[in-house]
Amino acid sequence: MLRKIGFAAVAGTVLLAAQQHLNIDDAFYENVVRDAPNAHPVWVKDTDSAMGRYNRYPKQLDIRTLARAHGHLCDGLVLAYVELSNTLPKLFSDGVIDRTDLRVVAKNSPCLVDTSALMSGARINHRTVSLDNSLGGAFIVQRISTGETYRVELADKSFIKPLKAKEAELKKKQKMHLTVTPQDIDELEALAFEAMKHMLNTDQKKLLKITKLKNYDYRFNLNDIGSRSDVINKNVGR
Incomplete structure (x- = not known):
C-alpha cells in the first residue's frame, strides 16, 4: 500500500x-547556471564500444549533464567543473578532451571525484584517479601519453570562507550528536549557492591559478579513501 x-x-x-x-x-x-559564462560546455571524445575505435565525432558535456549523473548541483561540482573545463583542454591541441588519455589527482570528495572522473574518463578501478586530501579544492591533471601535467586551484578562496565556516559548524553539531535543523541546511545551501554564482560568473583568469608542472610523477593512492559526506543529512526535513 x-x-x-x-x-x-x-x-x-x-x-x-x-x-x-x-x-x-x-x-x-538552477536557472542561474544556464547562461553563466563559466558554465560553457566542453567537447570530449571517447571510443565507440567496449573494444572500439575513437568516435568519429566529439560530444558536448555540460554542468547540467554532470549534475544529473552526480545527483545534485552543488558548489563542489561547480568548483570542479570550472577548474577542469579551463584546464583539461590545455592538454590537447584541438581543445577536445580525450577521455582515454588522462589521469587525475583529487581530494576524496563525492563531488570532486565524480566530476573529475566524468570529465576526464579517469577511474579508480583503472588506477587513473588518485586521492590526495592535501589538495583541498585543487586538481592535478596529466595526459598519460605525453606526461604533460597541470595543477589548477582557486586564486582567491576568501569568497568561500562563510560557506566553510557553516560547514564546520554543522560538522561540529553532528560530532556532538546535536540536531541539524532544516534551517541549518537552508543556510548552508544559500551560502553554497552564492559561492556557485561567484565561480560561474567571475573571469576565469582572476578566479583560477593554473600551473604547468614539470616532470610530475603520478602515484596512484587510495589511502585518503573515506565515507560519503553528501548523504549524512538526507533525512532532515524541509
Whole structure:
C-alpha cells in the first residue's frame, strides 16, 4: 500500500508540474547556471564500444549533464567543473578532451571525484584517479601519453570562507550528536549557492591559478579513501 501511495504521490506531483508548465525532471538544475559564462560546455571524445575505435565525432558535456549523473548541483561540482573545463583542454591541441588519455589527482570528495572522473574518463578501478586530501579544492591533471601535467586551484578562496565556516559548524553539531535543523541546511545551501554564482560568473583568469608542472610523477593512492559526506543529512526535513 505504501508503495502504491508513493507512486500516486509522484504521479500527482508530475501532473501538477505539467499543468503549471514546469519540467520536474529539471527541478534540480538552477536557472542561474544556464547562461553563466563559466558554465560553457566542453567537447570530449571517447571510443565507440567496449573494444572500439575513437568516435568519429566529439560530444558536448555540460554542468547540467554532470549534475544529473552526480545527483545534485552543488558548489563542489561547480568548483570542479570550472577548474577542469579551463584546464583539461590545455592538454590537447584541438581543445577536445580525450577521455582515454588522462589521469587525475583529487581530494576524496563525492563531488570532486565524480566530476573529475566524468570529465576526464579517469577511474579508480583503472588506477587513473588518485586521492590526495592535501589538495583541498585543487586538481592535478596529466595526459598519460605525453606526461604533460597541470595543477589548477582557486586564486582567491576568501569568497568561500562563510560557506566553510557553516560547514564546520554543522560538522561540529553532528560530532556532538546535536540536531541539524532544516534551517541549518537552508543556510548552508544559500551560502553554497552564492559561492556557485561567484565561480560561474567571475573571469576565469582572476578566479583560477593554473600551473604547468614539470616532470610530475603520478602515484596512484587510495589511502585518503573515506565515507560519503553528501548523504549524512538526507533525512532532515524541509
